[in-house]
């Protein structure tokens with residue numbers, strides 16, 4: 253299996269090199285040259301598999317000879333061993349035709365753990381084999397950063413620097429990033445938005461001198477391996493609700509488009525996905541793109557679902573590549589329009605292709621709070637604000653002939669203020685994290701400026 257850049261100007265790479273390279277040198281994102289379709293025999297066996305076995309079946313065709321089956325099985329076993337639920341991603345029925353898939357039973361209580369725990373193990377295995385050391389720089393609106401720090405803390409051959417927007421993540425998210433005391437992990441509070449952090453990260457990859465100097469690597473969904481590990485739970489839901497042969501739809505709370513793009517990959521692998529519903533908060537650039545054909549960046553609005561306070565949605569580029577008939581030059585033109593004028597119009601053919609698979613809707617702040625209260629009243633489930641956005645949009649798009657799965661992307665205890673304001677209930681942290689508020693914090697404050705951030709990273713690496 254080879255991977256190509258969405259901008260068409262970088263050489264194709266193996267899975268291993270794709271994972272270590274992160275962003276392609278031409279600024280594009282790596283995607284598989286072809287998406288493997290699972291055989292009916294494999295699909296027929298899925299209902300009897302546990303999560304780890306299913307993960308190996310789904311990921312194996314993508315990893316080439318980087319990991320053999322035994323190695324991949326070990327990686328997956330180590331990754332999910334500490335999850336706090338035997339089913340890993342349990343499904344609960346909320347209403348007629350509507351299901352919730354809980355993706356928050358990992359160590360940092362968000363869906364990011366599903367992929368981050370896997371790629372932590374993958375990086376460790378490859379770097380040990382190659383005798384190399386890397387610097388991971390990540391941009392986060394809260395959850396990717398905590399999951400990355402948890403997955404890589406204490407590893408010898410990896411330094412981790414996470415950029416987060418100062419004052420724009422929840423206190424639990426911040427403390428998850430600032431309280432680990434291992435010398436190889438660092439949190440940098442940037443005076444800007446998540447979009448600024450992500451832009452600086454991509455600019456660091458474009459600075460080839462810096463990239464080589466620190467041996468830069470990515471754990472954001474820039475990294476194909478992140479997307480791949482997230483494809484698994486779409487199959488898991490399909491197997492749980494209908495042997496992975498019955499149609500189903502998904503409503504996915506969306507920001508950087510990595511999670512729902514993983515659902516699109518599952519569909520291309522043969523999962524009978526009817527609709528993929530993009531659910532956003534009032535930062536609704538993806539809704540305008542799908543519903544009006546115009547991708548136009550604007551001001552970021554802070555919301556009670558802060559992990560989705562995103563304007564430039566990185567993985568939309570991967571979808572565009574497919575929708576434009578895998579024409580890298582066309583993608584590069586649209587991306588350069590985005591950089592120069594802050595937006596672009598989607599060509600008609602590409603828009604029709606996107607609409608063949610995706611719907612999109614946004615949810616305002618009051619509706620989100622009402623949905624948290626409503627879900628509790630109707631089903632007894634206490635959900636986080638991101639999850640509530642997905643449930644609210646799922647209800648709008650429900651078609652009773654096809655089960656709809658809404659993704660529960662974070663534990664409500666990560667956003668206790670918003671949940672308490674909506675329901676009067678303050679969700680407690682699990683016991684293993686009960687002292688999170690007492691642990692000392694450590695972070696570096698840095699201006700919203702690429703060279704200041706690069707200097708901070710150099711200093712932190714030297715420590």
Ligand SMILES: Cc1ncc(COP(=O)(O)O)c(C=O)c1O
Nearest residue numbers: 395506507508509510511559661
């Ligand atoms: C809790 C939560 N829900 C939803 C999202 C959106 O996911 P994605 O950026 O993959 O679209 C995020 C951020 O990744 C998140 O942390």
Ligand SMILES: N[C@@H](CCOP(=O)(O)O)C(=O)O
Nearest residue numbers: 392393394395396472473508
């Ligand atoms: N919501 C994310 C933003 C980064 O997304 P990623 O999937 O590209 O890592 C976060 O919580 O940081």
